[in-house]
Amino acid sequence: MKNRNEKNIGSKLKIIPLGGLEQIGMNITAFQYEDCIVVVDCGLSFPDDDMLGIDLVIPDITYLLENADKVKGFVITHGHEDHIGALPYILKQLNVPVYATRLTMGLIENKLKEHNLTNQIKTKVVKFGQSINLGCMRVEFIKTNHSIVDAAALAIYSPAGVVVHTGDFKVDYTPVFGDAIDLQRFAELGKKGVLALMCDSTNAERPGFTQSEKTLGHIFDTIFAEHKNTRIIIATFASNVDRVQQIINSAYKYDRKVVLEGRSMVNVIETASNLGCLDIPDNTLIPIEQLKNYPDEKTVIITTGSQGESMAALSRMAGNIHKKISINPNDTIIFSSNPIPGNEKAVTKVINELSRKGAEVIFQDAHVSGHACQEEIKLIYSLVKPQYAIPVHGEYKHLKAQEKLATELGMDKENIFILSSGEVLELDERSAAVTGKVPVGDILVDGLGVGDVGNIVLRDRQHLAEDGIMIVVLALDDSGLVSGPDIVSRGFVYVRESDELMEEARELLYDTVENCLDRGISDWGKIKSSIKDSLGDYVWKKTKRRPMILPIILEV
Numbered sequence: 430m431k432n433r434n435e436k437n438i439g440s441k442l443k444i445i446p447l448g449g450l451e452q453i454g455m456n457i458t459a460f461q462y463e464d465c466i467v468v469v470d471c472g473l474s475f476p477d478d479d480m481l482g483i484d485l486v487i488p489d490i491t492y493l494l495e496n497a498d499k500v501k502g503f504v505i506t507h508g509h510e511d512h513i514g515a516l517p518y519i520l521k522q523l524n525v526p527v528y529a530t531r532l533t534m535g536l537i538e539n540k541l542k543e544h545n546l547t548n549q550i551k552t553k554v555v556k557f558g559q560s561i562n563l564g565c566m567r568v569e570f571i572k573t574n575h576s577i578v579d580a581a582a583l584a585i586y587s588p589a590g591v592v593v594h595t596g597d598f599k600v601d602y603t604p605v606f607g608d609a610i611d612l613q614r615f616a617e618l619g620k621k622g623v624l625a626l627m628c629d630s631t632n633a634e635r636p637g638f639t640q641s642e643k644t645l646g647h648i649f650d651t652i653f654a655e656h657k658n659t660r661i662i663i664a665t666f667a668s669n670v671d672r673v674q675q676i677i678n679s680a681y682k683y684d685r686k687v688v689l690e691g692r693s694m695v696n697v698i699e700t701a702s703n704l705g706c707l708d709i710p711d712n713t714l715i716p717i718e719q720l721k722n723y724p725d726e727k728t729v730i731i732t733t734g735s736q737g738e739s740m741a742a743l744s745r746m747a748g749n750i751h752k753k754i755s756i757n758p759n760d761t762i763i764f765s766s767n768p769i770p771g772n773e774k775a776v777t778k779v780i781n782e783l784s785r786k787g788a789e790v791i792f793q794d795a796h797v798s799g800h801a802c803q804e805e806i807k808l809i810y811s812l813v814k815p816q817y818a819i820p821v822h823g824e825y826k827h828l829k830a831q832e833k834l835a836t837e838l839g840m841d842k843e844n845i846f847i848l849s850s851g852e853v854l855e856l857d858e859r860s861a862a863v864t865g866k867v868p869v870g871d872i873l874v875d876g877l878g879v880g881d882v883g884n885i886v887l888r889d890r891q892h893l894a895e896d897g898i899m900i901v902v903l904a905l906d907d908s909g910l911v912s913g914p915d916i917v918s919r920g921f922v923y924v925r926e927s928d929e930l931m932e933e934a935r936e937l938l939y940d941t942v943e944n945c946l947d948r949g950i951s952d953w954g955k956i957k958s959s960i961k962d963s964l965g966d967y968v969w970k971k972t973k974r975r976p977m978i979l980p981i982i983l984e985v
Contacts, residue, residue, distance in 0.1 A: 442589035448488035465564030473514030481890040485874040487515035492867040501563035505529035506596030507580035508536040517544035526551040532579040574601035576799025590624025605671035626815035630823035631800035633830035649679040660725035664735035665765040667693035691733030691742040735766035737775025747782035758787030897921030914938040
């Protein structure tokens with residue numbers, strides 16, 4: 430043992446989460462040993478309600494850019510947006526190779542194609558059990574199960590010790606496609622000695638085991654058998670290829686044609702099908718244009734929109750704005766997902782709209798989670814026997830729940846680290862401690878602009894959304910006020926019904942400007958400030974609102 434310790438004197442392994450802790454989404458973690466950095470995952474998150482107009486949120490990689498010459502590559506666990514979504518944006522700034530399993534890489538390459546990066550980025554498909562050497566580190570891909578095919582856990586071998594990162598996982602002994610999780614490999618690693626375990630915490634509060642994806646096959650069969658005379662519409666996550674496979678199996682069994690609807694659904698299923706991750710019987714899939722050639726009871730529509738997203742296919746159907754599918758009372762609609770925390774309101778709204786159209790809506794029992802519950806988390810801890818534990822992938826309460834499980838299994842609380850994004854954990858066999866912080870944050874993507882909308886712009890958008898805007902226009906020349914002040918407002922009051930208010934405001938501004946000029950103030954900045962102050966006070970007194978005030982002075 431002593432020799433091993435002597436070998437490690439000097440350097441420790443740094444684990445630096447740059448996103449993904451305190452939230453579900455935007456997963457990205459840097460592993461650094463001396464001058465070698467390996468990055469695991471590169472995900473996005475979706476904007477909060479107060480991020481007006483923002484499309485996506487990606488991580489701030491200032492630390493990686495400052496150390497660009499040390500970054501050896503991105504290693505990706507699986508193909509969900511919260512793990513791959515930011516790659517095209519980040520690779521434009523940091524051109525390093527990307528390593529992933531088959532379907533994960535298929536989905537990444539779709540993104541690179543959309544962003545015209547296909548020929549610029551080096552990508553390598555890795556098989557389970559294979560290792561890749563990145564500088565002084567080696568990364569091994571281990572088979573796991575999740576709600577998307579080809580999910581991997583990673584064993585990261587550094588000179589300071591081995592870190593096992595589970596990725597998003599569950600233990601499924603009877604997966605729909607491919608092999609069960611490679612528990613044997615986790616046990617072998619545990620026998621050799623694991624420095625730290627970074628384990629998925631999403632379901633750490635839920636007791637028991639997560640059900641196998643395969644259990645849904647029987648449920649779909651039962652639903653199809655009980656609804657032989659209706660059209661069936663099933664909403665699920667586009668990325669859940671196994672779920673789509675089981676729906677197609679039931680449709681084939683009951684002699685129904687299948688339509689895929691929703692851009693992301695079509696893209697993912699096409700990619701999975703081309704890579705051999707899906708088995709679709711001949712003549713089962715039909716294009717949406719052919720729906721009208723078949724009676725309702727002979728069709729199934731698999732669609733996006735299970736989270737109530739306003740622009741997804743199911744929401745458009747519910748709101749009567751879908752060009753090709755309208756909901757009728759002869760429809761049975763199945764939500765094959767649970768609302769992600771925060772989406773409950775949107776999902777309920779869509780369910781109500783569909784029910785109002787007379788359709789039958791089923792939203793119970795047609796979903797199983799892709800994440801490990803408590804017993805599976807305990808199983809992984811028992812096999813891996815880590816020296817340190819770093820719960821990942823979850824909000825703070827989920828990370829705390831995993832900490833509790835680890836202590837129940839006999840781990841010392843001092844050896845469990847609940848990190849915040851940006852904290853640097855330095856560890857080796859002798860000790861582990863948080864030693865510093867690196868810059869982290871949200872970079873907002875709005876249309877084609879990446880990072881050009883910051884807190885100040887968002888604050889302005891909120892201000893405009895809450896109280897509106899008043900624009901004051903006036904023209905000055907050497908002799909004084911030539912025209913105006915005129916007031917234009919939007920989103921503040923309905924002008925036609927507020928003539929008196931506007932007229933008084935105009936008179937007040939006229940006096941304010943004249944007063945400034947009489948006092949010999951010719952600095953436009955000071956005149957604008959006076960306009961803002963006097964109009965702001967007046968409007969607040971009269972309406973208790975604070976619109977944005979924008980004075981514009983023209984020189985004649």
